[in-house]
């Protein structure tokens with residue numbers, strides 16, 4: 001059980017209009033009332049994230065409770081603690097949330113896996129949900145009541161269809177006003193969610209989402225796979241393969257997908273077969289190491305001849321660019337495409353550091369082209385330093401561009417003197 005305030009940074013991306021709908025409901029509902037919302041659906045579809053994102057949207061304090069069969073009424077309401085020589089009452093998340101709502105106008109209680117709470121303890125939430133107050137039995141029936149100008153939002157999330165956990169007690173479930181179902185997103189939406197949240201390239205998300213949909217289909221059709229391929233799992237996998245060197249792709253497929261979804265040898269085999277049938281590893285491998293036809297096209301000579309370079313470029317400039325491109329491809333083979341750009345599209349220093357260590361002359365010749373955009377003059381006027389030392393571009397200058405002109409450098413390398 002926890003009643004900590006969570007500091008998650010990522011926000012929920014809505015599939016249809018579920019976020020707007022809940023926002024509108026919370027806004028519309030009269031003050032002085034608790035609003036119970038029951039979100040249900042398969043695991044890893046963002047139910048918890050949606051609840052947190054809502055609380056943040058309303059700038060509301062929120063309490064987070066992890067439902068479990070061990071959860072006791074006193075964990076929710078508060079309990080007496082024996083200190084040195086005296087006892088002190090620790091107020092629980094329910095009472096604290098009421099106080100916060102009264103102080104702030106609004107507060108949230110988010111109960112994860114609300115159906116894992118024992119039926120006898122679910123009752124403790126009943127009076128809060130329907131009568132907007134609780135009486136603390138263990139503190140002489142002390143009454144905590146929601147003020148008439150405050151709102152308390154209680155969101156319970158539950159994984160539907162997961163066996164082995166309790167049902168909601170009829171009278172408890174009944175007190176929630178609405179029960180929206182959150183299911184797996186459609187393919188195009190899931191690709192958007194995955195690439196935004198994990199920061200991977202869209203084409204990587206496309207391949208993984210496509211395989212996940214096939215495996216989900218199999219799992220629901222003939223129950224041959226125990227666990228469902230959740231959006232959470234796709235996000236985690238994409239994050240791993242784009243951040244880790246591509247030579248770990250095999251391990252990541254096994255550890256992050258096959259072993260997590262399949263419990264038995266047969267199940268694992270059937271997942272592996274689906275992946276093989278889709279050339280999963282080959283396709284991802286090609287993209288992560290930069291061998292993909294899509295990426296190669298950009299660097300092939302044919303394109304050079306068909307004027308993909310700006311016409312103003314001279315032949316010797318093009319040959320500097322070509323050499324830089326090959327060096328960049330060597331880097332991608334070693335570290336993967338995900339180790340060049342940050343999520344926000346800016347360069348990582350790691351890339352230039354590697355170039356400096358292993359392809360120094362190529363990098364220097366290429367960076368010299370920035371003189372055409374007058375970067376070196378700005379460098380001189382702001383730092384007082386020369387960008388050239390003994391006839392060669394300095395590392396300080398490269399670092400300065402990286403630090404102060406990162407975005408311009410991206411444009412420079414993508415458009416003016418295209419390496420990507």
Ligand SMILES: Nc1ncnc2c1ncn2[C@@H]1O[C@H](COP(=O)(O)OP(=O)(O)O)[C@@H](O)[C@H]1O
Pocket residue numbers: 010011012013014015042043044045046047048049050157193197231232233235
């Ligand atoms: N619609 C979505 N928007 C953003 N992230 C999502 C979405 N759906 C799933 N995710 C990813 O899945 C993770 C798990 O979501 P979570 O809220 O814990 O799922 P649930 O509570 O349904 O089991 C999130 O942290 C996020 O990385």
Ligand SMILES: [Mg+2]
Pocket residue numbers: 044047048049112113157
């Ligand atoms: Mg959850």
